[in-house]
Amino acid sequence: MEISFPWILVVTVVMAMPLSFRIKANQLSYDYYKFSCPNLESVIKSELLGIFLTDATAPAAFLRLMFHDCQVQGCDASILLDSNYLAHSHSSEMKSSRNFGIRKRETISYIKSILEEECPGQVSCADIIVLAAKESVSFSGGPHIEIPLGRKDSRTCSFHEADAKLPSPTITVDEFISIFMSKGMNIEESVSILGAHTLGIGHCFNIVGRLYDPQLGDKMDFGFEASLRLACPTEIPLTNFTFVPNDMTPVIFDNQYYRDIMMGRGLFGIDSSISRDPRTAPFVMRFAMDQNYFFKAFSSAFLKLSSTNVLTDVQGDVRRQCNQVN
The missing domain is CATH 1.10.520.10 (Peroxidase; domain 1)
Structure with missing residues (x-):
């Protein structure tokens, strides 16, 4: 291909x-x-x-x-x-x-x-x-x-x-904001740096907690969750090398990551969380709607x-x- x-x-x-x-x-x-x-x-x-x-x-x-x-x-x-x-x-x-x-x-x-x-x-x-x-x-x-x-x-x-x-794969929004604010970023830049997830893949052992631990359950698109369960069918992955794409365009740096998480298709728990937290959700929406604005914020965050x-x-x-x- x-x-x-x-x-x-x-x-x-x-x-x-x-x-x-x-x-x-x-x-x-x-x-x-x-x-x-x-x-x-x-x-x-x-x-x-x-x-x-x-x-x-x-x-x-x-x-x-x-x-x-x-x-x-x-x-x-x-x-x-x-x-x-x-x-x-x-x-x-x-x-x-x-x-x-x-x-x-x-x-x-x-x-x-x-x-x-x-x-x-x-x-x-x-x-x-x-x-x-x-x-x-x-x-x-x-x-x-x-x-x-x-x-x-x-x-x-x-x-x-x-x-x-x-x-960690189970990082909370509070922890996420604290980590990146320590690098001099504001909340908008912190949300933008997660846009790096637009490239690459995630390994099953980092996401099975969301799928099979009811205590960690969060809202996911039903079809997306079903596809993840097919890719990662067991709570303990059969191999550490099973993986799924981070978003729908895993080799292109774009704003698809934000579009996906707004539709409940976030791969990691933090992806889902920032789409719902009132401190971060407005930036997720802005980046999903305006790719150039995301690029501008990401550039600033990358520099910091x-x-x-x-x-x-x-x-x-x-x-x-x-x-x-x-």
Whole structure:
């Protein structure tokens, strides 16, 4: 089956930011690699293009990789560190069950090796992760987001922190709002960042609670619930690799996610909850009706998520290899 990707031109978003966020973002720079690695973004685009054209699921994987990296210690490539190269062999964030299904870590390492030939010792793995995510959004039909660069790589990681910081499938609206407000987002931006669910799939073991635990029961479209029960027929999935699409257009970055959850077709509990909570429902409706408005809000949220609590200057390193400390 051939899959075509729409190429949508949208206006780059520059939003008014809270003072605390602007101070942090100012430690990064839009021309950080102007002299040290001027071809950085063109190299990354070139390498990703071949991957995108042969793997329709890759954009979702790169976007999820960035979210899971940034959510734990900030965007510092800590998620790429392997146990084999750490003093405490069980500290890798990949030991956390919340990181089940994370992919494309090895691709970031491959791109890093290409950049080491182009401009040795200059480009952090953390910046590569964020650039790969923003290219994934754009390639899939979403907004083109300009982001400042200059993140450094962490020297540490912790699967305990990953367990604590990565949201669970049963997260509540209160918890969801608290998490993203800590990244400097308002409620509108917090709802928009969940729009990343427009790409990719969800694994059955993350949704069976909604289907088979009456205590967690919430309102779903009858036909949609029936289709989920067919895809995930047992309370304990027969395999961890059974999955269903996040929305009706899982390889296109659009506003279908919001249209779906307004019709009771939200895959995860939080998807259903934000369509009903009075604090978040108006934004769900606005994004469902106006895709460009969603793109604008998502761009602002993406910028905040990728620029908050980052390491700069001597706070971190530029790793020679992404999966191990220098």
